[in-house]
Amino acid sequence: MDALTRRVLKTQEPVPTGGMEKVRRFFRFYGVQILLFLFVVYVLFALSRLGISPKRISEGFTQGKVFLSRLFPPDFITRWDDIRHDMLESLEIAVVASIIGILLSLPLGLLGARNLMPSVVTWPVRLFISLARAFNPIIIGIIFVKAVGFGPLAGLLTLSVASVGFIGKLFIEAVEEISMKQVEAVRASGASFLSVIRFGVLPQVSARFIGFGMYQFDSNLRNSTTLGIVGAGGIGGTLFAAYQRFDYRIVCAIVLLIIGLIILDEYVSERVRRVFQ
Amino acid sequence: MSENLAKEWKNHVGPKRALKTVFYAIIIAALVVSLRNIEIIPEFLKDTPEQLMDLFRRMWPIDVKFLWGFVAPSILETIHIATLGTIATLIITFPLAVLGSKNIVRNEGIRYVMKFIFVASRSVNSLIWALFYVAVFGPGPVAGVMAIMSRSIGFVGKLLSEAIEESSRNQIEAVISVGAPPVSVFLKGFWPQIRPSFLSIALLRWDINIRETAVLGIVGAGGIGLLLESAIDVFHWPGVAAILLSIFVVVLLAEFLVTNLRKKVI
Amino acid sequence: MSEAILQIRNLSKSYFHKQPVLHDVSLDVKPEEILIIIGPSGAGKSTLMRCINHLITPSSGHIYFKGLDIPSLHGNQMRACRRRIGMVFQEFNLVERLTVLENLLIGRLGYMKPLDAFLQRYAAEDIDAAEALLTRLGLREFALKRADNLSGGQRQRVGIGRALMQNPELLLVDEPTSSLDPKTSVEVMEIMAELARERHIPVLVNMHDVNLARRFADRIVGMREGRIVFDGKKEELTNDTLAKIYGGDSWMH
Ligand SMILES: Nc1ncnc2c1ncn2[C@@H]1O[C@H](COP(=O)(O)OP(=O)(O)OP(=O)(O)O)[C@@H](O)[C@H]1O
Ligand SMILES: [Mg+2]
Numbered sequence: 001m002d003a004l005t006r007r008v009l010k011t012q013e014p015v016p017t018g019g020m021e022k023v024r025r026f027f028r029f030y031g032v033q034i035l036l037f038l039f040v041v042y043v044l045f046a047l048s049r050l051g052i053s054p055k056r057i058s059e060g061f062t063q064g065k066v067f068l069s070r071l072f073p074p075d076f077i078t079r080w081d082d083i084r085h086d087m088l089e090s091l092e093i094a095v096v097a098s099i100i101g102i103l104l105s106l107p108l109g110l111l112g113a114r115n116l117m118p119s120v121v122t123w124p125v126r127l128f129i130s131l132a133r134a135f136n137p138i139i140i141g142i143i144f145v146k147a148v149g150f151g152p153l154a155g156l157l158t159l160s161v162a163s164v165g166f167i168g169k170l171f172i173e174a175v176e177e178i179s180m181k182q183v184e185a186v187r188a189s190g191a192s193f194l195s196v197i198r199f200g201v202l203p204q205v206s207a208r209f210i211g212f213g214m215y216q217f218d219s220n221l222r223n224s225t226t227l228g229i230v231g232a233g234g235i236g237g238t239l240f241a242a243y244q245r246f247d248y249r250i251v252c253a254i255v256l257l258i259i260g261l262i263i264l265d266e267y268v269s270e271r272v273r274r275v276f277q
Numbered sequence: 278m279s280e281n282l283a284k285e286w287k288n289h290v291g292p293k294r295a296l297k298t299v300f301y302a303i304i305i306a307a308l309v310v311s312l313r314n315i316e317i318i319p320e321f322l323k324d325t326p327e328q329l330m331d332l333f334r335r336m337w338p339i340d341v342k343f344l345w346g347f348v349a350p351s352i353l354e355t356i357h358i359a360t361l362g363t364i365a366t367l368i369i370t371f372p373l374a375v376l377g378s379k380n381i382v383r384n385e386g387i388r389y390v391m392k393f394i395f396v397a398s399r400s401v402n403s404l405i406w407a408l409f410y411v412a413v414f415g416p417g418p419v420a421g422v423m424a425i426m427s428r429s430i431g432f433v434g435k436l437l438s439e440a441i442e443e444s445s446r447n448q449i450e451a452v453i454s455v456g457a458p459p460v461s462v463f464l465k466g467f468w469p470q471i472r473p474s475f476l477s478i479a480l481l482r483w484d485i486n487i488r489e490t491a492v493l494g495i496v497g498a499g500g501i502g503l504l505l506e507s508a509i510d511v512f513h514w515p516g517v518a519a520i521l522l523s524i525f526v527v528v529l530l531a532e533f534l535v536t537n538l539r540k541k542v543i
Numbered sequence: 544m545s546e547a548i549l550q551i552r553n554l555s556k557s558y559f560h561k562q563p564v565l566h567d568v569s570l571d572v573k574p575e576e577i578l579i580i581i582g583p584s585g586a587g588k589s590t591l592m593r594c595i596n597h598l599i600t601p602s603s604g605h606i607y608f609k610g611l612d613i614p615s616l617h618g619n620q621m622r623a624c625r626r627r628i629g630m631v632f633q634e635f636n637l638v639e640r641l642t643v644l645e646n647l648l649i650g651r652l653g654y655m656k657p658l659d660a661f662l663q664r665y666a667a668e669d670i671d672a673a674e675a676l677l678t679r680l681g682l683r684e685f686a687l688k689r690a691d692n693l694s695g696g697q698r699q700r701v702g703i704g705r706a707l708m709q710n711p712e713l714l715l716v717d718e719p720t721s722s723l724d725p726k727t728s729v730e731v732m733e734i735m736a737e738l739a740r741e742r743h744i745p746v747l748v749n750m751h752d753v754n755l756a757r758r759f760a761d762r763i764v765g766m767r768e769g770r771i772v773f774d775g776k777k778e779e780l781t782n783d784t785l786a787k788i789y790g791g792d793s794w795m796h
Contacts, residue, residue, distance in 0.1 A: 043364060046357040050418040050499070060414040060423075067413050092311035099308050134528040135521070138404065138492040138502075142509060147328035152315045157325065185636035185702075188596050189709055190626025190653025195660045199649055203640040226402040230495065233315075243408055255405060262400040282674035282686055283667050286644060289687050290663065 074253035082238050090234035093155045094220040101163020102213050109171030132165030137223045141232040152233030159220045167212045178204040214269045225258045336518035344519040355500035359486040362425025370430050374437035398431030403489045407498035418499030425486050440474035476542040484535040547571035554604035564590050566769040579748045579756040582766035588749040592715045626653025629706030633718035635698040639691040647673040650708025676704045696727035716748040
């Protein structure tokens with residue numbers, strides 16, 4: 001509300017009588033400003049809590065120059081065998097986890113849809129899916145590393161669970177949006193439960209499901225390159241080891257390779273998505 | 278029609294089935310090759326459920342003292358990092374997104390530079406960004422804020438550019454035509470059109486950033502992750518449970534808040 | 544005429560406690576008759592039909608269909624019974640993303656082995672039967688088009704075809720023409736009546752259009768607020784009885 005409107009309104013409204021009314025009018029006119037003010041106060045408070053100051057930042061930038069100079073030129077050669085093996089491992093973890101995740105999400109998505117299933121079934125499924133979604137894959141990774149030890153198996157399990165969290169939720173939403181009329185017509189023909197799903201439900205959601213799968217693979221690939229930092233297999237392990245040895249030129253090489261892989265994947269999945277549309 | 282329908286149907290589904298079969302064959306092949314290369318020790322896999330159950334059993338009961346004494350402040354720090362990181366992102370990305378929009382900047386070169394910045398930002402995971410910033414700023418939340426920002430620029434930039442490109446020129450021209458100065462053109466013709474998307478993107482990214490900040494501490498960039506790592510290192514499982522529970526609650530609250538606020542701004 | 548195909552006895556249904564939508568409804572459907580139910584919106588016509596096909600379970604009462612008490616059936620028995628009763632819907636309820644042929648073949652699902660159904664392995668006889676029906680319905684050339692490409696009248700014909708593919712012994716038709724224009728409505732009703740007569744299938748139809756009901760019905764039943772308030776030949780449907788069914792008579796002028 002700009003100043004002019006505010007003045008016009010003020011002259012038109014009856015003069016406030018009660019104290020409560022005054023307070024309400026005050027908030028109606030200045031509510032947004034008050035919120036903004038509180039927000040700025042919070043930001044300043046948070047900045048001071050975290051010890052962020054212009055001085056700290058500018059010091060960082062001087063330091064940053066030194067760091068940047070130590071990143072280049074990237075060193076692809078010294079650790080090439082490890083790098084190649086681990087990059088492939090990341091890719092493989094992403095492939096397998098995506099497939100497992102999608103396979104698990106299909107039944108879970110159907111079981112979690114409130115328009116198809118009673119709440120005794122949907123409730124635990126939805127709880128599991130929101131648990132799987134709430135935690136960053138890295139956290140799930142730490143737990144799996146503790147449970148099954150270091151290595152790609154932990155990464156595989158982690159990303160499978162994470163995939164179920166994401167596709168499962170999207171799939172439930174897709175199933176809950178379908179037209180029940182089509183489902184009812186199939187039921188009315190005397191079809192079995194499986195056929196009702198196959199002919200009444202799946203045709204309505206399958207096109208979107210392919211998109212979900214592609215999306216999940218992208219996401220799994222990104223995550224499988226970092227899970228190694230907590231010991232769950234893939235290129236992240238080599239990266240973190242080089243970082244801790246201050247071999248920054250190897251770190252740089254690995255990060256560049258990861259960027260290349262992600263960009264390549266984005267390009268390919270864009271293509272695939274276009275084919276399926 | 279001379280052909281009968283049964284034959285037509287066969288010709289209709291035949292190629293589709295073939296295509297599907299090829300598609301599944303490729304997937305199965307990828308699965309087999311990958312599984313062969315990943316060294317999975319069957320005994321470990323078989324052990325997994327039992328090991329997990331054992332872990333969860335050791336987490337009970339949750340360490341309440343630890344929750345209030347250590348987890349709560351650490352969670353607050355996480356929220357601060359995510360929020361400040363998001364705000365920094367918005368401030369930096371807005372001009373970049375404007376420069377990256379087709380309908381505003383005609384120069385393709387500039388747009389490509391912006392696009393490159395966005396892609397580079399998105400391609401590097403926030404944990405890796407955090408590694409860099411820890412090396413530069415030393416361990417602590419400053420590195421966390423910088424990492425969250427660096428990772429978010431690409432996401433916000435891409436979506437914001439798209440929103441700007443969808444804004445209509447007519448409304449802007451209407452404001453220009455009354456002879457308004459550039460600032461007014463921006464405020465009255467342009468900003469109202471992208472405000473809903475801007476707020477919505479900001480909220481969405483903040484929600485994601487809360488989740489991502491939760492792990493940055495693992496490489497020393499502040500927040501709850503540091504506490505999680507040390508609790509696990511000393512096998513303090515009831516404490517780990519407290520941390521996981523509080524992350525879960527915060528993430529759910531953030532999601533709830535964001536879904537409701539987004540409904541309001543759209 | 545001989546004994547009734549469908550006997551509804553004292554049927555009641557309430558969705559919410561103590562708010563019955565159907566009160567103690569009793570009704571017989573005789574072989575080969577076209578019985579049309581008219582009544583205002585909310586009278587419970589659709590609810591009655593959905594009870595007959597056991598898409599919902601009535602609160603009390605019986606529905607005898609050739610000796611079976613439908614509400615008491617479960618599982619396989621219920622599905623076997625459903626496939627003997629064809630149903631046509633107001634909004635067609637076609638599976639939009641499947642072809643017209645596959646929509647017709649959905650009528651065969653109740654007869655197919657689950658695995659064959661899952662893999663879409665349809666029997667050649669079923670496809671031939673579908674082809675014959677599509678030709679009769681004037682849709683032969685659309686057989687392999689997706690259902691969402693059709694017009695309203697064409698869709699409803701697919702709906703009728705799907706129900707007939709079940710080889711039903713009774714056809715339930717819920718407001719088949721409410722989404723269609725007047726000319727198409729008559730055409731759709733005509734082809735449906737014709738096909739049903741040929742196959743000696745009794746038909747139970749809900750509709751709002753009194754004139755259309757008079758034209759096609761052998762018998763008309765009037766429902767109001769969950770009760771049957773008229774049951775007779777179409778000649779007996781006077782303005783007075785219509786006023787009784789719909790309440791007031793100002794809408795007639
Ligand atoms: N699934 C349901 N849950 C709760 N109430 C319902 C449900 N379906 C129908 N009703 C209620 O039952 C009453 C009868 O509905 P019904 O659909 O049987 O009427 P109808 O005679 O078919 O009306 P119309 O001519 O508008 O189709 C209505 O008051 C409706 O609100
Ligand atoms: Mg109805």
